[in-house]
Amino acid sequence: MTSIDRNKPNHGSNSRRSILKWAGATAVAAVAFGVDVPGLRLSRAFAQAGVDLGAGDLGILNYAYALEQLEAAFYTQVLASPYGGMTRGERSLLQDIKAHEIAHRTFFARTLGGNRIPDLTPNFSAVDFSSKASVLGTAATFEDLGVAAYNGGGAAIQSPKILAAAGSIVSVEARHAATIHAILGDFGPVDQNGLDQALLPSQVLPMAAPFIATPVTASQLP
Amino acid sequence: MSHDIAILDGIDPDLSNRLTNRRDLFAGAAVKLGALATAPLMLAAVSSQAFAQVPQQVADILNFALTLEYLEDEFYRTALAQGGLIPDYAGGTFQTISQHETAHVALLQSVLGGAAVAKPQFDFTARGKYRDVFTNFKTFAAVSQALEDTGVAAYKGQAPNLVGGGKLLTTALEIHSVEARHAASVRLLRKQKPWTGAFDKPLSKAQVLAIAGPFIAG
Numbered sequence: 202m203t204s205i206d207r208n209k210p211n212h213g214s215n216s217r218r219s220i221l222k223w224a225g226a227t228a229v230a231a232v233a234f235g236v237d238v239p240g241l242r243l244s245r246a247f248a249q250a251g252v253d254l255g256a257g258d259l260g261i262l263n264y265a266y267a268l269e270q271l272e273a274a275f276y277t278q279v280l281a282s283p284y285g286g287m288t289r290g291e292r293s294l295l296q297d298i299k300a301h302e303i304a305h306r307t308f309f310a311r312t313l314g315g316n317r318i319p320d321l322t323p324n325f326s327a328v329d330f331s332s333k334a335s336v337l338g339t340a341a342t343f344e345d346l347g348v349a350a351y352n353g354g355g356a357a358i359q360s361p362k363i364l365a366a367a368g369s370i371v372s373v374e375a376r377h378a379a380t381i382h383a384i385l386g387d388f389g390p391v392d393q394n395g396l397d398q399a400l401l402p403s404q405v406l407p408m409a410a411p412f413i414a415t416p417v418t419a420s421q422l423p
Numbered sequence: 424m425s426h427d428i429a430i431l432d433g434i435d436p437d438l439s440n441r442l443t444n445r446r447d448l449f450a451g452a453a454v455k456l457g458a459l460a461t462a463p464l465m466l467a468a469v470s471s472q473a474f475a476q477v478p479q480q481v482a483d484i485l486n487f488a489l490t491l492e493y494l495e496d497e498f499y500r501t502a503l504a505q506g507g508l509i510p511d512y513a514g515g516t517f518q519t520i521s522q523h524e525t526a527h528v529a530l531l532q533s534v535l536g537g538a539a540v541a542k543p544q545f546d547f548t549a550r551g552k553y554r555d556v557f558t559n560f561k562t563f564a565a566v567s568q569a570l571e572d573t574g575v576a577a578y579k580g581q582a583p584n585l586v587g588g589g590k591l592l593t594t595a596l597e598i599h600s601v602e603a604r605h606a607a608s609v610r611l612l613r614k615q616k617p618w619t620g621a622f623d624k625p626l627s628k629a630q631v632l633a634i635a636g637p638f639i640a641g
């Protein structure tokens with residue numbers, strides 16, 4: 202399990218989380234192989250197989266990492282099975298966006314190091330990758346949600362450096378959003394006060410959940 | 424985590440020397456800032472009370488933002504008033520952008536209350552560099568892109584100074600991403616890539632003023 206490899210239990214405040222993850226992985230193994238683990242109930246085992254993002258700035262970084270994983274996986278699939286009638290211009294823009302999301306994912310993976318959450322498994326069963334409307338509609342949803350997530354998560358960040366890094370990414374997400382909306386022929390969800398949306402992790406995760414097979418919780422984030 | 428912060432250092436060269444504990448900055452204002460409600464109108468309603476408590480450094484940041492918004496707002500309103508400058512295919516985009524900039528000015532003025540700086544006199548030719556800015560759409564659109572990209576970088580450069588600022592920071596971020604949407608929209612109208620890479624760079628106040636300075640007549 203990569204979740205074990207990646208969580209060295211020597212990171213102070215994160216050791217408890219690592220132990221929980223280890224316990225979750227063990228539980229999965231117990232279910233899979235029929236091993237009897239004393240005191241372990243199957244219902245709890247399944248509950249622990251999910252991922253909690255953690256607390257503080259590390260939690261926010263893992264939150265962003267989770268969303269970037271989702272976006273990178275989405276655009277990888279979009280380019281692997283292009284919708285019918287994808288123009289050269291659209292393909293060029295979508296390839297750029299894919300490269301950006303992968304760069305963001307890599308940035309958070311490197312920044313988090315051993316504190317990062319495991320790889321999430323996406324669930325794009327609701328997306329028809331052969332349909333331009335389905336793909337671009339989903340892309341607009343992801344980009345607007347990403348912008349709102351960064352905007353709403355910013356106030357929880359304590360480190361100016363991490364806020365600066367998030368700031369360098371959110372405006373690129375907003376450029377993506379504007380581009381997708383331009384292809385769709387609208388301007389996106391800017392309100393009458395000229396403001397973008399800001400959503401908290403507790404608001405964003407339920408909206409992202411249908412697209413992520415791995416259960417993700419943010420019990421220690423706003 | 425610190426082993427990889429070098430990546431962040433590349434993003435903003437002057438960030439590492441800034442204040443280490445922003446919470447001190449907001450300590451005296453925490454209660455009032457916390458009272459800033461979620462809706463911008465509520466923000467405006469309580470701002471005069473809250474603002475008396477906001478440190479000078481924060482007022483300076485907001486007035487810096489207000490100056491840039493004044494610039495953008497007057498730029499688009501002037502352009503839209505010129506018959507024949509903006510072609511039909513771009514009219515909707517620039518009307519929308521103009522409305523947003525007007526709203527940003529009103530929002531920042533209401534937050535600053537009596538501390539808001541007055542609107543400067545602007546010279547959109549930038550001392551003669553863009554003489555046809557309001558008669559040639561290509562020049563106008565190029566200046567628009569420059570102002571929007573600069574606006575994005577300016578908010579981005581100031582956001583770390585608002586750590587601990589709660590709703591104030593959130594509002595700044597809500598403006599910041601809208602400026603990025605503008606920049607991308609204008610770049611697309613100009614047949615440019617709507618981005619320059621995976622990471623947008625911030626600009627310091629001095630860097631922004633070096634770019635915007637020629638547009639400010641006094």
